[in-house]
Amino acid sequence: MGYSYDFFVAALTCPHCGVVSKENYTTKMQTSIRDEDTDGVYMGVGFPLVLNLPEMEELNYIPILPVVEGETIRIGHSWVCVSCMWARRWAVVEVAENVIQKIEDIDIKKELIKLNYVHFDIVDELHAVLGISYDDLMDSDISALSKKLYSTES
Numbered sequence: 001m002g003y004s005y006d007f008f009v010a011a012l013t014c015p016h017c018g019v020v021s022k023e024n025y026t027t028k029m030q031t032s033i034r035d036e037d038t039d040g041v042y043m044g045v046g047f048p049l050v051l052n053l054p055e056m057e058e059l060n061y062i063p064i065l066p067v068v069e070g071e072t073i074r075i076g077h078s079w080v081c082v083s084c085m086w087a088r089r090w091a092v093v094e095v096a097e098n099v100i101q102k103i104e105d106i107d108i109k110k111e112l113i114k115l116n117y118v119h120f121d122i123v124d125e126l127h128a129v130l131g132i133s134y135d136d137l138m139d140s141d142i143s144a145l146s147k148k149l150y151s152t153e154s
């Protein structure tokens with residue numbers, strides 16, 4: 001029997017303590033994005049990753065921006081700093097031509113509306129961190145979502 005998760009792995013710099021993560025499971029970026037092929041592997045930059053776009057919601061990723069064929073697909077995934085265990089961070093996993101091109105830390109508040117998908121973990125942070133509701137997130141009107149996100153800044 002295979003594992004239930006694969007792991008996105010990257011050297012991510014914690015914006016709180018400055019420690020750079022190891023490229024292993026310690027950032028807790030576990031994912032079942034490969035569905036039935038999931039087998040406990042480390043998926044870093046250069047890893048071949050064929051996304052099953054019609055199944056993304058079932059695989060725990062909420063669609064934000066529509067995917068444009070031939071363009072880079074940007075997926076938001078949560079991570080944790082192993083050194084300070086600071087509040088959940090977010091990284092973007094960029095996939096183009098069925099290969100992971102980039103994994104880096106992002107400011108989720110700024111980047112959310114530029115993602116094609118975001119991991120379902122985002123639901124925990126909608127109110128406290130982002131100041132929006134689940135309905136706002138699921139609303140397919142990106143400009144309305146953008147307005148709500150930025151109107152909460154003061």
Ligand SMILES: [Zn+2]
Nearest residue numbers: 014017081084
């Ligand atoms: Zn840290």
